[in-house]
Amino acid sequence: GQNIDQPTEMTATEGAIVQINCTYQTSGxxxxxxxxxxxxxAPTFLSYNVLDGLEEKGRFSSFLSRSKGYSxxxxxxxxxxxxxxxxxxVGAIGSARQLTFGSGTQLTVLP
Amino acid sequence: DVKVTQSSRYLVKRTGEKVFLECVQDMxxxxxxxxxxxxxxxxxxxxxxxxxxxxxxxxxxxGYSVSREKKERFSLILESASTNQTSMYLCASSLRxxxxxxxxxxxxxxxxxx
Numbered sequence: 615g616q617n618i619d620q621p622t623e624m625t626a627t628e629g630a631i632v633q634i635n636c637t638y639q640t641s642g643x644x645x646x647x648x649x650x651x652x653x654x655x656a657p658t659f660l661s662y663n664v665l666d667g668l669e670e671k672g673r674f675s676s677f678l679s680r681s682k683g684y685s686x687x688x689x690x691x692x693x694x695x696x697x698x699x700x701x702x703x704v705g706a707i708g709s710a711r712q713l714t715f716g717s718g719t720q721l722t723v724l725p
Numbered sequence: 726d727v728k729v730t731q732s733s734r735y736l737v738k739r740t741g742e743k744v745f746l747e748c749v750q751d752m753x754x755x756x757x758x759x760x761x762x763x764x765x766x767x768x769x770x771x772x773x774x775x776x777x778x779x780x781x782x783x784x785x786x787x788g789y790s791v792s793r794e795k796k797e798r799f800s801l802i803l804e805s806a807s808t809n810q811t812s813m814y815l816c817a818s819s820l821r822x823x824x825x826x827x828x829x830x831x832x833x834x835x836x837x838x839x
Contacts, residue, residue, distance in 0.1 A: 659829070710781070
């Protein structure tokens with residue numbers, strides 16, 4: 615099975631940097647995903663890591679350490695529109711490469 | 726752009742009714758998924774399908790069934806709706822092969838069972 619932990623809530627200030635951590639325990643690992651979900655909307659894909667290291671995509675970066683079962687999402691130059699829930703998800707080695715999601719981290723960006 | 730659509734944004738049903746939720750994707754994806762999302766519990770996988778007429782149980786299949794008669798369409802069925810099935814239901818699709826297999830989500834159906 616899969617067990618995924620991430621903080622429930624975080625608060626940060628506009629223009630700052632915030633790091634959202636995710637730890638996981640899994641019986642089969644096939645990559646780690648981060649999704650963003652604004653209130654009342656569907657999740658949208660942010661990043662995918664399958665190898666150790668940092669993947670950078672504009673203001674967002676994602677890091678993975680497979681040996682530690684650990685990932686983080688780094689958001690730089692925070693904007694008010696970044697207020698959302700951030701979901702960590704682990705991919706399985708399965709027929710549909712299905713994902714198991716964490717409960718999400720609600721990020722609030724304050725002016 | 727991948728588009729995943731769901732038949733209704735909001736639905737209100739009575740206890741005991743049979744409920745159909747439909748999902749259609751236009752990107753020729755092999756995989757399709759149904760989730761429910763509840764506060765504090767995150768997204769939980771109900772059923773998924775990796776090909777036409779193929780289906781597998783997810784983590785919480787009890788009280789639900791699915792149908793995949795065409796590649797682009799995946800239906801979730803609540804045989805006899807109960808109040809504990811009040812939730813947000815999200816459909817998603819993804820490629821079965823290839824390096825990138827991120828899931829694309831529909832807008833969701835908020836189902837209320839009274």
